[in-house]
Amino acid sequence: MVCRKDFEAIGTHWCIDLPEALDAQRVECVLKKIHDRIEEFDRAYSRFRVDSIVTQMSQQSGRFAFPADSASMMTFYRRLYDLTDGAVTPLIGNVLSDSGYDAAYSLQQKSMMVPKAWDEVIRFHGESIETSEPVLFDFGAAGKGYIVDIISDLIEAEGINSYCVDAGGDMRYRSVVDEPLRVGLEHPIDTKQVIGVASIVNRSICGSAMNRRAWGDFHHVIDPRTLTSPKHVLAVWVVAETTMIADGLTTALMFATPHVLLQEFDFEYAIVHADLSLSVSSSFPAEFFVT
Amino acid sequence: MTNSVKRAAIVVAALLPILVLGWFVLKPEDSASSETVATTSPSGSTNTVPPAAPGAAGSGAQTSVTITPASSTTASVTTASVSTYNDGTYTANASYNTPGGPQDLGVSITLKSDVITEVTITEGAKDAVAQKFQDQFAAGYRVLVVGKNIDDVQLTKVSGSSLTPGGFNDALNAIKVQATV
Numbered sequence: 001m002v003c004r005k006d007f008e009a010i011g012t013h014w015c016i017d018l019p020e021a022l023d024a025q026r027v028e029c030v031l032k033k034i035h036d037r038i039e040e041f042d043r044a045y046s047r048f049r050v051d052s053i054v055t056q057m058s059q060q061s062g063r064f065a066f067p068a069d070s071a072s073m074m075t076f077y078r079r080l081y082d083l084t085d086g087a088v089t090p091l092i093g094n095v096l097s098d099s100g101y102d103a104a105y106s107l108q109q110k111s112m113m114v115p116k117a118w119d120e121v122i123r124f125h126g127e128s129i130e131t132s133e134p135v136l137f138d139f140g141a142a143g144k145g146y147i148v149d150i151i152s153d154l155i156e157a158e159g160i161n162s163y164c165v166d167a168g169g170d171m172r173y174r175s176v177v178d179e180p181l182r183v184g185l186e187h188p189i190d191t192k193q194v195i196g197v198a199s200i201v202n203r204s205i206c207g208s209a210m211n212r213r214a215w216g217d218f219h220h221v222i223d224p225r226t227l228t229s230p231k232h233v234l235a236v237w238v239v240a241e242t243t244m245i246a247d248g249l250t251t252a253l254m255f256a257t258p259h260v261l262l263q264e265f266d267f268e269y270a271i272v273h274a275d276l277s278l279s280v281s282s283s284f285p286a287e288f289f290v291t
Numbered sequence: 292m293t294n295s296v297k298r299a300a301i302v303v304a305a306l307l308p309i310l311v312l313g314w315f316v317l318k319p320e321d322s323a324s325s326e327t328v329a330t331t332s333p334s335g336s337t338n339t340v341p342p343a344a345p346g347a348a349g350s351g352a353q354t355s356v357t358i359t360p361a362s363s364t365t366a367s368v369t370t371a372s373v374s375t376y377n378d379g380t381y382t383a384n385a386s387y388n389t390p391g392g393p394q395d396l397g398v399s400i401t402l403k404s405d406v407i408t409e410v411t412i413t414e415g416a417k418d419a420v421a422q423k424f425q426d427q428f429a430a431g432y433r434v435l436v437v438g439k440n441i442d443d444v445q446l447t448k449v450s451g452s453s454l455t456p457g458g459f460n461d462a463l464n465a466i467k468v469q470a471t472v
Contacts, residue, residue, distance in 0.1 A: 169450035184444060186451025193438030197446065207450040237450060259382070259397060276435045282380045282401040290434040 005031055009038045010046065010147065012168035018155070019162050030158055034151055040067070041147045045139045047093050048103045057129075058093070058136040065128050073139070073146045074124050076244060080141070080252050081118055083264060085225075087255035088248070091115040091122070092224050093136030099218045099227075107215040112227045140220065145206055145247025148172050152243070165243075170206040172243045178202065185286065188234035188272050195272065196288035204243035208250035209235035221254055230254045232274050239285060240267040378403050 003018045005027070016034065018027060044067050046052045053064055066074075080088040095115060100107040115135075123130040139146075144167050152165050152172045164173045164181060173181045180201045184194035188209045198205055210229070213220040218229045236253045240246040249267055258269055258281065268284040278288060382399045441449065 164448070166448060169448075171448065171450065182445065182447045184441060184446040184449040186449050187436075187438040188451065190438055191451065192441055194441055194444055194446070194449065195436040195438055197444060198450070205450055209451045211451075235451065257397075259399065272436055278434055278436050282403075288434075289437050289439050291437055 003027060007035075009035070010042050010144070010167075011048065012144065014038075014168075015164075015166040016151075016155075017164040017166075018160060022160070030155065030160070033154060033158075037151060037154055038147060041143075041150065044070070045137075045143055047097070047136055047138055050103075054093070054137045054139075057131055058134055061131045061133045061135075063125075063128050063130045068127055069146075069150060070129075071126055073142060073244065074129070076142060076146075076248055077139075078118070078124075079264060080248050083260055084252050084255040086117065087223055087225060088141055088252050089115060089118060089224055090137045090139055090141075091118065091135060092141075092222065093138035095222050095224055095227060096138050096140070096220075097136055099222060100215055101213075101218070101220065109216060109218075114227065115224050141251040142244050142248035144168070144170055145204070145243035145245070148204070148243040148247075170204075170243060170247055171200075172204040173200050174202050185237055185270070185288075186235075189276075194289075195278075196270070196286045198237070198239065198284070198286035200239065200285065203239055203241060204246045205237060205239045206243060206246035206250050207235065207237045208254075211235075221251055223255065233271055234274055234276070235272040237270045237284075237286075238267050239269075240265065376402050 002020050003022060005016045005018070007014050016031070018030070022030075042049065043051060044053045047054045047058070049055065053066065057064055074090075077088070077090050092115060095112055097103070098110045098112040100109050121132050121135055123132075148165050148167050148170055149172060152163070152174070155163050155165065156174075162174055162176045164171055169186070171183070175181070178201050180199040183198040183200055183205055185196045185198060185207065186209065187193035187195050188211050191211070208221070210219040210221070210231075210233070214229075222229050233254050236250040238246040238249040238253070240249065245265055245267065249261060249265060249269070252261055253269060253271060258271075258279075261267070268281045270278065270280040270284050270286065270288070272278055278290060280286075280288065380399060380401045382397065
């Protein structure tokens with residue numbers, strides 16, 4: 001499996017591996033579909049572009065048609081919201097934007113407000129969302145994992161069953177011959193190093209670290225209840241059946257214990273704490289380098 | 292299973308007094324005999340674990356521990372080396388009384404080939420002092436990660452913080468420039 005295609009989209013680097021046996025024309029055809037699908041996703045959910053549904057929703061309240069695929073993502077967000085006492089919420093958009101992580105990347109903090117409760121603002125009706133006031137959504141917690149799943153499904157619908165869809169280190173991998181994929185777990189302080197190697201077969205792995213997307217007192221995860229970025233965790237990895245679940249749980253693990261989340265989801269986790277100590281679930285498929 | 296549950300119970304019961312004693316060393320107020328009760332499930336049998344270490348400055352702690360296996364896998368016994376206990380992860384939820392009120396403690400222990408490979412605190416105490424001791428306890432049972440150069444490890448992929456979008460990096464660089472001018 002060495003037909004590798006790299007490109008930039010939705011603010012990250014994508015790398016798609018397809019079987020070498022595919023002819024070039026076929027690969028181009030599949031890639032075109034992939035690009036179109038990512039664009040469609042971005043046009044719906046991105047808070048960084050003026051023509052998205054999410055940007056419209058930040059300007060006016062009302063009922064908005066969401067893509068057919070939104071239901072499973074919204075349902076997942078609601079479960080995380082309940083399990084983390086509201087810490088994981090799509091209503092975090094205004095908080096992120098006011099902290100400086102806005103569409104213009106001002107990185108200048110403005111006055112910030114605790115977002116309202118889900119039920120006060122959102123009514124979700126399958127393929128449409130009703131909001132009681134203008135509000136900026138952010139789907140950063142699970143959106144990238146979800147689009148990786150959507151693209152993976154698209155590839156499978158083409159009859160291709162061995163592939164890797166990697167969006168900036170969040171990836172889904174399938175191999176019909178069960179060949180493991182060796183994934184280095186980046187050191188949360190020194191990005192030239194790895195702290196271990198995960199071995200993935202027919203699953204998804206997502207990571208979240210606080211080192212890169214960081215400015216001022218903040219990084220890309222902010223607790224909506226305290227308006228601060230959690231500092232007790234340096235990095236989290238989750239291995240799960242789907243990339244959306246793995247992605248969302250990396251954020252949820254900053255706010256809820258593995259114990260609580262394991263009651264609802266099947267996953268393996270590794271957490272590197274602020275003192276570089278490691279908590280890892282018993283079947284996390286990795287070798288770690290430890291003292 | 293019963294053996295490993297027993298063993299986990301003993302480990303938890305042995306560790307709890309450390310927390311409890313820590314509490315009392317800091318805040319010696321009470322003086323009473325100690326009593327520890329441990330129960331296991333699903334086997335339903337009850338283990339009575341020896342009371343907390345005698346001679347400690349006034350330990351009025353009453354501790355109850357309930358242990359349930361979180362997940363377990365059957366140990367392979369095809370070779371000469373036979374494990375005494377089944378591999379697996381066991382969780383225990385305990386509550387113990389302190390002058391600061393009853394405190395909760397959840398502990399998850401992973402056994403592999405008769406060795407405890409992981410101990411994790413899964414539930415936190417309500418009281419700040421108790422929380423401090425629990426955190427110290429948890430820290431003492433963790434290993435620290437160390438890095439190896441990416442070039443020295445054979446890898447297909449790397450996962451960590453996702454690469455930041457160009458705009459974000461540009462903004463960050465602009466701020467660095469402003470800050471140095």
